[in-house]
Amino acid sequence: MLVFSKSSFQGPKISPRAPRALYFNDNVAVGSVQHGEVIELTSIDPKLGVIFYTLDVAKSEKPSFTRSDSACMSCHLLPGTLNVPGLLTTSVIPSRDGSLRFPGRGLIIDGRTPVDQRWGGWYVTGTTQFQHHGNAVAPNPDQPSVLDLRGNQNLMSLAGRFDTSAYLTSTSDIVALMVLEHQTRMTNLITRLGWETRVSIQEGKLEESRPRLEPL
Amino acid sequence: MTSRSMVMPSAVGLLAISAAMWALADSVDFDFPYIQLDHPAIQYDTQERTIPLRAFNGNSTRVRRHLSMTQIGLVTYRAC
Numbered sequence: 339m340l341v342f343s344k345s346s347f348q349g350p351k352i353s354p355r356a357p358r359a360l361y362f363n364d365n366v367a368v369g370s371v372q373h374g375e376v377i378e379l380t381s382i383d384p385k386l387g388v389i390f391y392t393l394d395v396a397k398s399e400k401p402s403f404t405r406s407d408s409a410c411m412s413c414h415l416l417p418g419t420l421n422v423p424g425l426l427t428t429s430v431i432p433s434r435d436g437s438l439r440f441p442g443r444g445l446i447i448d449g450r451t452p453v454d455q456r457w458g459g460w461y462v463t464g465t466t467q468f469q470h471h472g473n474a475v476a477p478n479p480d481q482p483s484v485l486d487l488r489g490n491q492n493l494m495s496l497a498g499r500f501d502t503s504a505y506l507t508s509t510s511d512i513v514a515l516m517v518l519e520h521q522t523r524m525t526n527l528i529t530r531l532g533w534e535t536r537v538s539i540q541e542g543k544l545e546e547s548r549p550r551l552e553p554l
Numbered sequence: 555m556t557s558r559s560m561v562m563p564s565a566v567g568l569l570a571i572s573a574a575m576w577a578l579a580d581s582v583d584f585d586f587p588y589i590q591l592d593h594p595a596i597q598y599d600t601q602e603r604t605i606p607l608r609a610f611n612g613n614s615t616r617v618r619r620h621l622s623m624t625q626i627g628l629v630t631y632r633a634c
Contacts, residue, residue, distance in 0.1 A: 386598055407599070420586045423598065471569070484570045533589055533596055540595035 339518065340496070340510040343432040343459025345444070347409055348374045353436040354475070355500045357461060357510075362518060367425070372504060378410075379403060380425065385536075387529030388423050390414065418446040420530040425522035429458040431476050431483060439482040448523035449516070457515065458485065461499075464512035465492045472512075473499075527554060 340357040344350065348371045352358045356372045369378035376392035383389055390410035391403040407423070415423050428444030429451075436459070438444070447456050453468040462472030473490035476482055495508045502508035531554040538547040591598040 386596070386601055417586070421588045422586075423591075469569075474569075481570070484568050487569050530586060536595040537589060537593055540593075 339514050340461040340505070341459055342436045342461060343430050343438060344436045345428065345430060345438065345459060346371070346378070347413075348376070348378070349436075354432075354434070356504075357500065359505055360518075362521070364521075378406075382525060385532065386423075387532070388414070388425055388525065390423070420526045422526065422529045422533055424526035424529060427519050427522050429456050429460075429471055431471075431485060432459045433479070433482075434475050434477055436475075439476050447519055449520040450523075451519070456519070460515065461496055461510035462512050462515060463493045463496060463509040465494075466512060472510075530554060 339360045341360065342352065342354040342357040344352050346352060346358055346369065348358070351371050351374055359370045361368045361370075365382050367380045371378075374395060376394055379391040379393060380388050381391065390406045392406045392409075393401060393403050411423060414426055415421070416426070419426055427447050429447050430444040431439040433439055438459075445451070445455060445458070453466060453470050455471065457470050457472035458474070460472050462470060469487060469491060471485055471487070473493060474485040474487050476485050478484060496502055496510065497508050531551065534547065534551055534554070535544070538544045538551070589596060592600075
């Protein structure tokens, strides 16, 4: 998928003309920014949950993944990640250059979020009967919360919006986005359940905690 | 064309979003207390990890690896 809002620690290099690419499977997610200094990675550990790494893009004899918890957790350890190091997808209101009209504010989205509130700041290709916020910007600083949705729905390709030859595909598929959003929520819930269970066992409070843990 | 019919196309294409909604959404459904990362049952920073990237790092000093992208965009690596 491709995200064009400046909502990453490499934000200054991200824009609608140079979106950040995200790739993911069940265990690992990779973020890549054009001319970025590092490749961003998350890996899911069965006990610890999400762990954050970077990989320098500069060629090296011994490339290695470096844990980058402190840089990443300013955004990835929040009430919105259930207060465990977790994954996060947000819908924001971007301006023409991808900066946020309301810095620090975004709607955390997951599988429960209505489609018509999703994907602000993301490129979205594929069709849906619902009007979404993808591909759009709020161009007028005097009306910062007004997204211009014209011509931004049901795109089949992003060619013409930026140089897609720098990316593996010219799409940012709506189904992949929905899978990611479901996965982020589930990953955080599973991590939270594991952490709370281990803490309860260690403190001898498992029975006391059971009513709270079972809904998770 | 009436003034009403002139307004409607713009209303369809431009969507105003209440900033208050964004602030509210951040606080909904997230009633989970903070757990210390260094809690004895967690040890987030020091616990032994069993993750693919750690295995990669452990081997990187002994064998050379080649990172590549598959056609569907997944990063793979192989010893070479």
